Amino acid sequence: MEENIKNIILLGENVNTELKEAANGLPKNIFESVCSFLNTTGGYIILGVNDKKEIIGIKKELIEQIKKDYTTQCNNKEIIMPTIISELHDIEINGKTLLYTHIEESTEIHKCKGKVFIRNYEGDFDISNNNPLIASIHNKKRKIFDEDRIYPYVSVDEDLRHDLIEKARKLANTNVNKRHIWMDMTDLELLKSAGLYKIDKETGKQGVTLAGVMIFGKDNVISDINPYCRTDALYRVDDLDRYDDRDFVETNLIDMYDRLIDFISKYTMDRFAIDENARRVSPRNVMAREIVLNTLMHRDITDGHTSRLIIYKDRLICENPNSFRTNGLLTIKNYTPFAKNPTIAKFFREIGYADELGSGFIKITKNSLLYSGKLPIFEDKEMFRVTIPLLRDEKLDEKDLINLANDTLNDTLNDTLNDTLKLLKINPDIKQKDIAEKLKVSGITIKRNIKELKEKGYIERAGSKKSGYWKILKNC
Numbered sequence: 165m166e167e168n169i170k171n172i173i174l175l176g177e178n179v180n181t182e183l184k185e186a187a188n189g190l191p192k193n194i195f196e197s198v199c200s201f202l203n204t205t206g207g208y209i210i211l212g213v214n215d216k217k218e219i220i221g222i223k224k225e226l227i228e229q230i231k232k233d234y235t236t237q238c239n240n241k242e243i244i245m246p247t248i249i250s251e252l253h254d255i256e257i258n259g260k261t262l263l264y265t266h267i268e269e270s271t272e273i274h275k276c277k278g279k280v281f282i283r284n285y286e287g288d289f290d291i292s293n294n295n296p297l298i299a300s301i302h303n304k305k306r307k308i309f310d311e312d313r314i315y316p317y318v319s320v321d322e323d324l325r326h327d328l329i330e331k332a333r334k335l336a337n338t339n340v341n342k343r344h345i346w347m348d349m350t351d352l353e354l355l356k357s358a359g360l361y362k363i364d365k366e367t368g369k370q371g372v373t374l375a376g377v378m379i380f381g382k383d384n385v386i387s388d389i390n391p392y393c394r395t396d397a398l399y400r401v402d403d404l405d406r407y408d409d410r411d412f413v414e415t416n417l418i419d420m421y422d423r424l425i426d427f428i429s430k431y432t433m434d435r436f437a438i439d440e441n442a443r444r445v446s447p448r449n450v451m452a453r454e455i456v457l458n459t460l461m462h463r464d465i466t467d468g469h470t471s472r473l474i475i476y477k478d479r480l481i482c483e484n485p486n487s488f489r490t491n492g493l494l495t496i497k498n499y500t501p502f503a504k505n506p507t508i509a510k511f512f513r514e515i516g517y518a519d520e521l522g523s524g525f526i527k528i529t530k531n532s533l534l535y536s537g538k539l540p541i542f543e544d545k546e547m548f549r550v551t552i553p554l555l556r557d558e559k560l561d562e563k564d565l566i567n568l569a570n571d572t573l574n575d576t577l578n579d580t581l582n583d584t585l586k587l588l589k590i591n592p593d594i595k596q597k598d599i600a601e602k603l604k605v606s607g608i609t610i611k612r613n614i615k616e617l618k619e620k621g622y623i624e625r626a627g628s629k630k631s632g633y634w635k636i637l638k639n640c
Contacts, residue, residue, distance in 0.1 A: 168519050169255055169264060171526040172208050176217050179283050180207035185214050186222055186263070190233040193288075195243050199276035200283035201267035202248065203301060205503070207283065208520075211252070212262035221260025230263060245275045266520070269506075271305050273298065310466045311378075311505045314362055315389060316371035320352055324372070324380040328418050329354060332380075332515050339516030355380075358514065359507045375507045378465065379417050386416060395420060395459060395471040395484075397427040404476075417460050417508070421517065424459075424473055428452040431475045432554060437534040447531035451480075451540075454524040455550050457517060459484040461509045462548070469547065478555045486548035494525070494542035528552070584613045585622060585636070592633035 177183050182197040194209065201207040211230070212222040222230065231252045237243045238250045248270075252263040273280060279292045282301065291297050318324075329351050337344040346354045355361035360376030363369070377389050386393050399409040411427050413420050434448045459471045459482055467485030474481045486504075503509050512518035519527075525542070528550065532540040538553035587599050600610045617623045626635045 166255060166257055168523050169210065169262065170257060171523050172520070173210065173213055173217055173219070174526060177215055177287070180205060182207065182209045182288075183213040183215055183217070184209065184211050185220055186211035186226075186230060187220070189226055190230045190237075194234070195237060195276045196281050196288045197283075198238070198244060198248075198250070198267055199274050199279075199281040200288040202244075202270040202272075202274040203281065204269065204283040206267050206269040208264060208266050210262055210264045212260065219258055219260050219262065222263060224261060227254060227261060227263065234265075243277060245278075246272055248274075273302055273305070309505065309507070310464075311373060311375040311507050312359075312362060313374045314364055314369050314371045315374065315377060316369055318372040318377060318381075318385065318389075320355065320361070320372060323382060323385045324351075324376070325382055325416065326351060328380050328416060331418065332511075335515035335517075339514070358511050360511070373507070374465070375505065375511070379508070379511060381416055383415050387414065390466065392466060392468055392470070392485075393417075393420075395424060395473060397424060397473045399427075399431045399475045401475075401477050421456055421460060424456045425452055427473065428456070428475070428480070432480065435535055435556070445531075445534070447535035450531045451528050451535065451552055453517070454528050455480075455482040455552070457512060458482070458524055458548070458550065461512055461518065462486075462504045465505060465508075476554075478553065480552040480554060481549060482552075483547045483549040486544065486546060492544065494544050581613055581616065584610060585617060588617075588623060588634045589636050592635070594634075 172181055173183065175181060180201075182201075184191045184194060184197075191211070194211075197207075197209055201209075213219055231254075234252050235250070239247050241247055248267075250265055250267065252265050255262050255264060275292075279290050280298055281288045282291055282297075283289075333344070333346045333349075333354065336346050346357065349357060352361065355372065355376055358376075359373070360379065361370070361372050374390060377386060378393050381389070394412065394414040397411040397413060398407040400407050402408050409431070411423060413423050415423075429449075429452065432448055432452075434446055436444055437447055438444060456473075459473070463471055463484035464486055469485040471484035472482070509518060513520070518524075528540050532538060532552055536553040536556040538556075540553070541549075541551040543549040543551075583603055584599055587594055587602060596610045596614060597607055600607045603610070614623075618625075622638055623634050623636055626632050
């Protein structure tokens with residue numbers, strides 16, 4: 165969980181994350197954020213971090229009182245109405261204690277001290293006097309996700325694969341420190357617990373949902389109900405017009421996960437790297453897991469387009485049908501986590517395959533840099549596409565790759581471009597290693613900054629490499 169919280173902090177405040185210092189106790193406006201997340205798409209609240217993403221920590225003598233105050237106020241109708249059950253969890257990062265909670269989107273509209281708040285990119289907004297917007301939110305909450313569509317004639321006994329349900333039961337049990345509640349449930353009880361068997365309280369209709377069919381259904385049942393549940397895996401190196409190998413995967417999501425992971429492992433090189441914690445990791449395996457999970461959890465599941473996974477000599481591409489929000493390239497700065505199929509995503513988290521919402525973007529970016537020294541490309545359009553570079557400049561050693569990953573994820577490049585130029589103006593003879601020391605970043609970052617400043621026409625080299633100097637052409 166520590167890595168997930170770090171990744172969430174790294175993205176900074178957005179529509180799904182609120183950071184608060186909590187230096188003197190429970191922040192008074194925390195429940196405006198709680199209310200906003202309940203009314204919008206849910207999100208994380210992390211205490212002990214300022215809005216500059218700096219980890220401040222919370223005084224140990226305040227922790228238990230803050231936890232108690234938070235839980236008490238969540239049950240106070242004058243603070244949150246309808247009340248909720250929520251608690252803060254403590255975690256230690258960089259030797260400092262933080263408190264965090266995740267608020268799920270509610271099916272109801274909540275009020276904080278009598279006011280209705282919603283969340284957008286700039287924070288929490290009071291919309292109490294905007295009746296049309298409140299009505300719009302209410303109507304949206306009444307709608308059902310495609311994954312929650314109920315199929316009353318699907319038989320739990322005859323149409324689902326009980327070996328997969330047993331596999332999910334064991335995976336969930338392995339994923340927790342104590343015995344998982346699914347271990348003592350019948351298959352039907354497990355389906356209900358996972359939100360894969362529901363009752364429509366308005367019509368009385370009940371049965372297995374589309375998500376339940378896609379996860380546990382027999383192949384013929386899936387084909388009858390949702391023939392678009394398929395992924396075309398292609399290997400194209402010699403035959404670029406067609407393919408050298410192919411696996412057209414039409415089955416349940418659990419087996420689909422295994423087959424796609426195996427396909428990537430078969431046709432891509434595994435490189436090991438040392439991460440910032442001196443642990444030996446396989447960036448290829450981490451990226452494979454995250455891009456496969458993305459195509460299973462976040463695709464538009466009733467769209468007629470087929471998801472595709474294509475492996476070329478120099479890149480891996482994964483694309484799936486998408487209800488886009490950005491209609492363009494995604495970066496760390498403009499990326500906002502959004503669960504397109506929250507029930508399916510929650511199921512994969514429960515069995516230990518997936519982590520918290522939004523962590524995949526960071527993991528793919530970080531491990532792509534560790535693997536090839538190059539950034540992945542995320543395109544949020546009608547087809548959501550992730551492109552992973554596969555070829556690496558062999559001049560880059562493991563230390564370079566770690567520094568590159570850390571600097572990029574912390575957005576150091578953008579922040580230091582101007583500082584690099586300032587130092588060059590003050591001292592045109594300054595060496596790159598001295599710039600790195602002054603700015604407290606890696607040498608590879610400064611090398612890249614110099615290259616970018618040259619390419620953009622800000623500087624040029626005058627004289628020889630050894631005895632020359634940097635000539636400033638314009639300011640940032």
